[in-house]
Amino acid sequence: MSEAMRTVKFKIYRFNPETDIKPSMKDYELTIPDNQDMMLLEAILRIKALDDSLAFRRSCREGVCGSDGMNINGRNGLACVTLLSSLKQPIELRPLPGLPVIRDLIVDMKAFFKQYEKVKPYLVNNDPLPAKERLQSPAERKKLDGLYECILCACCSTSCPSFWWNPEKFVGPAGLLQAYRFIADSRDTSKVERLEALADPFSVFRCRGVMNCVEVCPKGLNPTRAIGHIRSELLAEGN
Amino acid sequence: MTLATYTFDAIIIGAGGAGMRAALALAESGAQVALVSKVFPTRSHTVSAQGGITCALGNVHEDDWRWHMYDTVKGSDYIGDQDSIEYMCKVGPQVVYELEHMGLPFSRLDDGRIYQRPFGGQSKDFGGDQAARTCAAADRTGHALLHTLYQRNLAEKTNVFSEWFAVDLVKAADGLGFAGVIAINIESGETAFLHARAIIFATGGAGRIYQSTTNALINTGDGIGMALRAGLPVQDIEMWQFHPTGIAGAGVLVTEGCRGEGGYLINKNGERFMERYAPHAKDLASRDVVARAISLELRAGNGYDLNGVSCVKLKLDHLGADLINSRLPGIRELSLTFAGVDPIREPIPVVPTCHYMMGGIPTNRFGQVITVDSKGQDQVIEGLYAVGECACVSVHGANRLGGNSLLDLVVFGRAAGLDVKEKIRDLPLRSVGKAELDAAMSRLNRWDNNREGESVSQIRFEMQKAMQEDFGVFRTGEHMQEGLNKLVQLQERLKHAAFSDHSRVFNTSRIEALELDNLMATALATAHSALYRTESRGAHSREDFPKRDDANWLTHTVYYAQDHRMSRRAVNMKPLHVKPFEPKERVY
Amino acid sequence: MVRSATSLTGNGVRDWLWQRVSAVILAVYTVFIVGFIWITPQLDYVAWFQFFQGVGVKLFTLLAVLSLLVHAWVGMWTILTDYVKPAGLRLTLEILVIIALVLYFIAAIAIVWSV
Numbered sequence: 001m002s003e004a005m006r007t008v009k010f011k012i013y014r015f016n017p018e019t020d021i022k023p024s025m026k027d028y029e030l031t032i033p034d035n036q037d038m039m040l041l042e043a044i045l046r047i048k049a050l051d052d053s054l055a056f057r058r059s060c061r062e063g064v065c066g067s068d069g070m071n072i073n074g075r076n077g078l079a080c081v082t083l084l085s086s087l088k089q090p091i092e093l094r095p096l097p098g099l100p101v102i103r104d105l106i107v108d109m110k111a112f113f114k115q116y117e118k119v120k121p122y123l124v125n126n127d128p129l130p131a132k133e134r135l136q137s138p139a140e141r142k143k144l145d146g147l148y149e150c151i152l153c154a155c156c157s158t159s160c161p162s163f164w165w166n167p168e169k170f171v172g173p174a175g176l177l178q179a180y181r182f183i184a185d186s187r188d189t190s191k192v193e194r195l196e197a198l199a200d201p202f203s204v205f206r207c208r209g210v211m212n213c214v215e216v217c218p219k220g221l222n223p224t225r226a227i228g229h230i231r232s233e234l235l236a237e238g239n
Numbered sequence: 240m241t242l243a244t245y246t247f248d249a250i251i252i253g254a255g256g257a258g259m260r261a262a263l264a265l266a267e268s269g270a271q272v273a274l275v276s277k278v279f280p281t282r283s284h285t286v287s288a289q290g291g292i293t294c295a296l297g298n299v300h301e302d303d304w305r306w307h308m309y310d311t312v313k314g315s316d317y318i319g320d321q322d323s324i325e326y327m328c329k330v331g332p333q334v335v336y337e338l339e340h341m342g343l344p345f346s347r348l349d350d351g352r353i354y355q356r357p358f359g360g361q362s363k364d365f366g367g368d369q370a371a372r373t374c375a376a377a378d379r380t381g382h383a384l385l386h387t388l389y390q391r392n393l394a395e396k397t398n399v400f401s402e403w404f405a406v407d408l409v410k411a412a413d414g415l416g417f418a419g420v421i422a423i424n425i426e427s428g429e430t431a432f433l434h435a436r437a438i439i440f441a442t443g444g445a446g447r448i449y450q451s452t453t454n455a456l457i458n459t460g461d462g463i464g465m466a467l468r469a470g471l472p473v474q475d476i477e478m479w480q481f482h483p484t485g486i487a488g489a490g491v492l493v494t495e496g497c498r499g500e501g502g503y504l505i506n507k508n509g510e511r512f513m514e515r516y517a518p519h520a521k522d523l524a525s526r527d528v529v530a531r532a533i534s535l536e537l538r539a540g541n542g543y544d545l546n547g548v549s550c551v552k553l554k555l556d557h558l559g560a561d562l563i564n565s566r567l568p569g570i571r572e573l574s575l576t577f578a579g580v581d582p583i584r585e586p587i588p589v590v591p592t593c594h595y596m597m598g599g600i601p602t603n604r605f606g607q608v609i610t611v612d613s614k615g616q617d618q619v620i621e622g623l624y625a626v627g628e629c630a631c632v633s634v635h636g637a638n639r640l641g642g643n644s645l646l647d648l649v650v651f652g653r654a655a656g657l658d659v660k661e662k663i664r665d666l667p668l669r670s671v672g673k674a675e676l677d678a679a680m681s682r683l684n685r686w687d688n689n690r691e692g693e694s695v696s697q698i699r700f701e702m703q704k705a706m707q708e709d710f711g712v713f714r715t716g717e718h719m720q721e722g723l724n725k726l727v728q729l730q731e732r733l734k735h736a737a738f739s740d741h742s743r744v745f746n747t748s749r750i751e752a753l754e755l756d757n758l759m760a761t762a763l764a765t766a767h768s769a770l771y772r773t774e775s776r777g778a779h780s781r782e783d784f785p786k787r788d789d790a791n792w793l794t795h796t797v798y799y800a801q802d803h804r805m806s807r808r809a810v811n812m813k814p815l816h817v818k819p820f821e822p823k824e825r826v827y
Numbered sequence: 828m829v830r831s832a833t834s835l836t837g838n839g840v841r842d843w844l845w846q847r848v849s850a851v852i853l854a855v856y857t858v859f860i861v862g863f864i865w866i867t868p869q870l871d872y873v874a875w876f877q878f879f880q881g882v883g884v885k886l887f888t889l890l891a892v893l894s895l896l897v898h899a900w901v902g903m904w905t906i907l908t909d910y911v912k913p914a915g916l917r918l919t920l921e922i923l924v925i926i927a928l929v930l931y932f933i934a935a936i937a938i939v940w941s942v
Contacts, residue, residue, distance in 0.1 A: 018742045035546075049696040052748035053740035057278075060455040062491045062573060064382055065282040081576050102426060103745040109279070122390035123342025132296075133339040135351030141344065148344045148376075148383060152281055165909040169829045187342065198839075202829040205839035206909075220572075234840045 004034035008043065009090035012054065016103055023101070027090070040087070041068055041080035056105040063218055066153030069096055070105050076155040076216040096158040098167065111167045112154045112174065119171060119179035119198075124190040140186040147181035147226060149219050150174060156213035156223055162206040169202035173213035173223030176204060180226035183233060195230070195237050204230050242421075242432045242676060247271045247398075248663050249437040252405045252420065252462065255283035256381070256648035257627025258441030259388035259397075261606075264656025266395035270663050273433060275400040275422060277457065277750070280389045284443055284455040285648065288381025289569060290358060290496030291373035292338075292649070293642030294331030298352045299371045304328040306363055307372060309820055311643060314360045314525050315636020316777035317793060317822040318475065320811035323604040323632045327643075327650045329816075334649050335374055343387040345376050346566070356566075357499040358641040360525040360827070369523060371499075373642035378494050378569040384645060400433075402426055404750050405461060408438070408469040409679040411669035416622050417469070418669040421679045425750060428743025430683065432676060436666040437622045437659045440466070440600060440608075441652065444628040445761040449593035450707040453485050453492035462629035464757025466600045467764065467800035468682070471610055471620070474631040474795045474808060476598035476761070477769035478778050480639055481712050483529040485592025487550035489577040493570055493589055495641040498522040500566055502555040504533065505586065506541035512551075517827040524827035527638040527778045530591035534712045537590075545588050552586035559583075591712055596761075597639055597778065598768070599631035601797070601808065606630065606655030611797055611808055622666045624655040633795065636810075637777020686752050692737035695752045702729050702755075706762055710769055715782045723766040730759050760800060768796045771805040789822050831908070833921055835901050846901040849894035856891035879942040892935040896928045 008030045015023035028047050032038065041061055048054045056079075057067040063081040070079055071094040073087055084091075099107040125134075157163045157172035171179065179198060182188050198204045204227060213223040249265060251258045254276035262274045276283065295302040308328040312319055339345060339353060346354035353374045361370040376383035392399070402425040409432065411418040419434040445460025446452035463473055483504070484493040498504075503522045506512050516532035517524035524532075533551050536542060542549035555563060555570075560583045563571055567582075574580050574587045601609045606624040609617045626632075627648045634647055659666075709722025733755065738748040774788035775781050795808040812819045835842050867874050878884060903924045911917040 016742055017744055048748075049694070052694070052696075052738050052751075053742070055745050055747045057282075059278055059282040059457045060284065060287050062287065062489075063576065064379075064569075065278075065284075065286050065455065067278065067282045106745050113279075117393055120394075122394040123340075125340075129340055131336075133336055133345070133353050136347050137351050138347045138349060141347045144344045148386070149379060151286075151382070152279075162909070182342075185342065185344075197828050200829045201831050201834045201837070201839040201842050201905075202908075203839065205843050206905075231840075231843070235844070 005031050006034045007031050008084060010043075010047065011090045011092045012047075012105070013094040014054070014104055015101055016053070025092070037083055037085045039080050040072065040082040040084055040091070043084055044079055044093070055103045064151055066151035069153035069155045069158075070094065071096055076159045078153060078155070078218045081218055096154055098158045098164040099154070109154060112157055112172070115157070115167075115171045115175040116152065116178060119175050119182070120194065121178045121182065123182065123185060123188050125187055126189065134187050136186050143184045143186075144181060146221055147177055147184060150177050150221060151219060153218065155216045155218060159212040159216045161210060161212070162208055166202060166206055170206035171198070171203045173207075173227070176207070176230060177221060177223040177226045180230050183230065191233075192237065195234050198230060199234055204234070242430060244432045244434055245273070246434045246668070247273045248435065249273075249439065249659050250275055250420065250433050250435040251439040251441055253283070253441035253443055253627070253629070254280035254389075254399065255441060255443050255627060256285040256384055256388060256645060257652035258439070259385070259392055260649045260652030261439050261441060261626060261656035261659075262397045263388065263391055263395060264653050265660050266392070266397060268660040268663065270660065271398070273398050273400050273435070274392070275403045275405055275433065277402065277404040277425065277461070279401050280392070280399060281386055282457070283385060284458055285381045285385040285645070287453070287455060287492065288384070288645055289378045289492060289494035290499065291356060291375035291380045291642045292335060292384065292645035293358060293361070293373045293640065294335050294646055295328065295372060296332050296335065296353060296355060296374065298348060298355050300363065302363070302370065302372060304331060305817055306365060306370065307331070308817070309365045310360050310362055311634060311640055312820040313366070313825055314638050314640040315634070316638055316787065316825055317636065317789070318633070318776065318795060318810050319636030320604075320633045321814040321819055322811045324634050325814040325817060326604045326654070327634050327646060330650055331646050334646070334653060338384065338387060338649065341387050341391045343376065343383050345374060345383075356496055357523060359495050359498070359520070359523045359529070360640040361523070369520065373496070373499065375496065377565070378496055378567045381645060384649070404753065405442070405465065406430075406683050406753060407679040408465050409671055410469065410675045412672045412675060413669065416620055416669060418671045418675070420465070421676075421683065423683070423750075426745055428746055430680070434668065434671070436663060436668050437624065439606070439655050439659065440623075440625040440629050441627045442629045444596040445758060446593050446596065448703065448706045448758050448762040448765065450703040451485065451490045452593040453482055453490055454593070459754035460629070460757045460761035461754065462600060462625060463764065464760040466608075466625070467760045470799070470801065471608065472601060472797045472799050473764050474598055474601040474797050475633060475637070475768070476596070476764045476798060477772055477796060478597035478637050479593060479710070479765065480526055480595035480597060480778050481530040481591040482594035483526055483533055483591050484553050484589040485594070486573065486577045487545050487548050487588040487590045490592050491573050491577045492592070492594065493553060493573070493587060494567075495526070497553060497555055497567060497570060500562060501558050502553055504529070504589075505552050505554050506536050507543045508541065512536055512541070520827035525638055526641065527780070528827055530712050531780060533591050543588060548590070550588040550590045553589045554586040555582040556584055556586065595639055595644060596628055597631070597633075597635040597637065599629050600625040601795070602626075602630045602632050604632060604651075604654065605658040606632070606651050607658065611806060615806070617808070624659065626651045626655045637779060682756060683753070686738070686749065687741065689735070689737040690741075692735045693732055695736055695738055695748065695755050698729055698733050698736055699755050699758065702726065702759060702762055705729070706765070710765060713780050713782055714769060716770065717783075719766060719770050723770060726759070726763050726766055730763060733759055763803070764798045764800070767803045767805060768798050772796055793822060834904055835897065842901050845897050849898040852894040853891055853898065856887060856894075859887065876942060879939065885939050885942070888939050889935065892932060896932055900924070900928060
């Protein structure tokens with residue numbers, strides 16, 4: 001039985017610092033059964049089986065680890081949860097914008113993680129530890145929904161013009177979402193210090209409300225809203 | 240070429256739940272610790288765990304860690320080590336409270352305590368009514384746990400070697416124990432010798448030996464491969480858990496928590512068939528039981544046809560949108576993405592899918608790696624530890640209970656960290672010679688020098704196919720022998736395989752080649768061990784030996800890669816404080 | 828906390844607040860002027876001259892000019908720190924903007940008080 005097949009066209013950003021002076025776009029074609037759809041990651045894995053020099057990150061292949069963030073037809077997203085059928089051909093793949101490219105679709109995420117670390121993304125509570133769990137009401141816990149689910153894929157921050165212009169000063173949507181995750185946690189006792197650390201003109205206030213972050217977040221989170229909450233808290237604290 | 244050397248007190252290979260919990264236990268010791276991970280820590284597979292972490296907090300009903308212990312021993316089909324199981328169940332609540340104190344965003348009960356849900360194989364009062372013992376952060380418990388541990392490690396300023404790949408163990412010059420590992424900095428391609436007094440393996444599972452698996456692409460059994468090549472054994476590696484509910488076609492996991500919240504499985508006649516297979520526990524029977532029931536339904540022609548794939552369905556729509564959105568939001572998202580189905584409206588197509596490796600590197604309850612000497616006696620390897628899925632401590636025996644893997648990670652990650660912390664001053668920094676370093680570098684050198692040969696992806700594909708066909712839910716000697724023959728040939732071909740890209744910077748094809756060695760080692764170990772165990776127990780279900788055989792097989796199997804030698808190791812039936820649980824027939 | 832010596836207040840909240848307060852003042856001033864134009868039947872030099880002889884109008888105008896300066900400085904500073912990365916060039920441009928704004932202010936005083 002011969003199945004009807006179709007060809008899917010790709011243009012993929014290629015750069016190997018050892019051999020290339022500048023990056024280029026390389027054309028690829030993949031033949032798959034006509035009636036078969038698949039996730040973009042699966043297609044890239046098949047391309048890699050044909051050309052093993054293509055480099056990209058991947059891990060969970062189900063949208064929870066945040067490895068395979070890339071720029072897909074001009075929009076940041078995770079390859080593993082993007083259906084081929086949703087994309088116009090040729091499918092153009094580039095590394096996430098705004099961060100240095102290490103090779104092909106792999107970017108250097110140091111600047112991104114540095115901003116994440118800057119918000120002290122861990123619970124601070126110096127009260128004596130209870131013998132059991134700290135209590136938190138379902139309503140208090142609900143405030144963390146939409147915040148703790150971040151997978152650090154960097155799709156948001158690398159689509160944010162303010163982060164492009166000031167990656168070392170503006171915390172960026174991902175970092176700010178986590179900043180608010182701890183500000184909003186009823187168990188955290190360092191709200192004042194957290195807000196103080198964000199009160200300068202760059203860390204939060206470079207957000208211009210472009211909302212690219214909300215547009216691209218593969219987990220459907222809303223960093224702009226979190227940033228708005230931080231602003232309100234800062235005003236309320238009178239910093 | 241001189242090899243760059245970095246020296247530490249301890250190195251931890253793998254930054255999933257177990258590795259990061261071990262790092263935290265060591266953080267306050269003042270010891271120099273390196274946490275080495277081939278992916279950025281929060282990309283580790285722990286992130287995919289959904290349903291929760293099981294321990295007897297007693298937040299929704301009276302509970303007792305001994306009941307949890309009973310369930311775990313029974314779930315293991317009696318080849319779990321009872322000293323380890325006792326330790327895990329007893330310290331479980333304390334370890335979970337620690338996670339809560341670290342900031343893990345657990346779901347909450349109305350009184351503010353940690354939410355607990357029912358999971359498979361859980362009972363009150365030693366086999367009584369269904370218990371609700373699994374602590375959850377919605378259906379993203381692994382994600383919440385992994386991120387919390389990473390965040391804690393940031394606070395403690397743990398030294399993370401992110402995107403470093405461990406290649407092989409380096410033996411000590413004196414022939415006693417190990418001095419460190421060879422590792423590659425993936426970004427630069429440079430190779431280095433990480434020299435340490437203590438080495439903790441936390442490299443996770445190897446589910447990628449199968450074609451269809453819930454496991455991440457990174458689950459390639461790196462610790463298993465390294466241990467086997469270093470002459471160490473693996474234990475009970477024939478025991479592979481098939482999760483009853485992987486999304487048909489995609490392999491993506493759908494948590495048992497769905498059934499804990501009241502969901503159930505149906506066949507194409509709309510029948511809730513688990514009532515026939517497990518009249519008491521029904522859909523919340525142990526995973527091996529449910530996976531076999533589904534396989535039998537499919538075999539009997541009671542499956543739905545989904546583009547040529549036969550499957551059953553997981554029905555959740557009767558639970559209502561509110562419950563699904565609050566308790567199972569991640570499942571809804573995955574189902575919409577990977578099955579195109581909204582569980583609020585219609586059931587999710589599912590099939591049993593390879594999920595978890597119960598076997599692994601044998602250890603005692605402190606995480607210390609054990610080998611068996613010529614007299615059959617356990618021998619501890621000082622300074623070498625294994626924790627988490629790569630280890631076989633063994634708390635899961637022949638079948639793991641849902642929610643026990645996250646518990647295993649943090650309990651034994653912590654235990655190993657504490658043990659190293661205590662002993663670190665007494666553990667020697669063992670010297671190495673050129674011969675030992677050359678031996679550890681030989682595999683990498685072989686790959687780097689192979690310029691022409693068959694592709695890595697082709698061999699990997701055929702290996703996964705062989706495992707899928709011949710070592711699935713139901714096994715027979717005949718098929719397994721065929722499968723083994725295929726694997727032997729594939730391993731021979733692997734020696735002559737090559738990748739074409741020999742550049743250094745972020746060369747992922749080089750890493751994939753090294754990973755395939757580990758997958759192949761794990762697959763071969765599985766095949767030999769599965770053929771060796773001539774009975775059915777837990778997840779190992781042989782049609783040619785359909786009965787459990789306690790007279791001959793109430794034992795761990797032990798496999799060595801040299802000559803593929805098989806032997807046995809006694810199961811620990813001596814808990815530390817409570818009376819042992821004697822084997823009895825396992826019904827749900 | 829990112830330090831920035833050249834921002835208006837060195838503090839994001841205050842910068843942000845100043846920008847909004849100045850915007851409100853400018854908005855009110857705009858309504859005020861448009862209202863004057865609206866209700867004045869014959870808008871000629873005499874009408875303007877008389878209007879600006881009032882001390883209140885003078886002060887309000889200067890307040891509006893001051894608000895404009897504050898508003899412009901916060902905005903220009905933000906634009907310059909976004910797009911001009913070489914520190915020397917940025918400082919030069921910032922000084923030019925400040926000089927321009929100060930000159931505007933002096934000019935505004937001179938004009939308003941000449942009435």
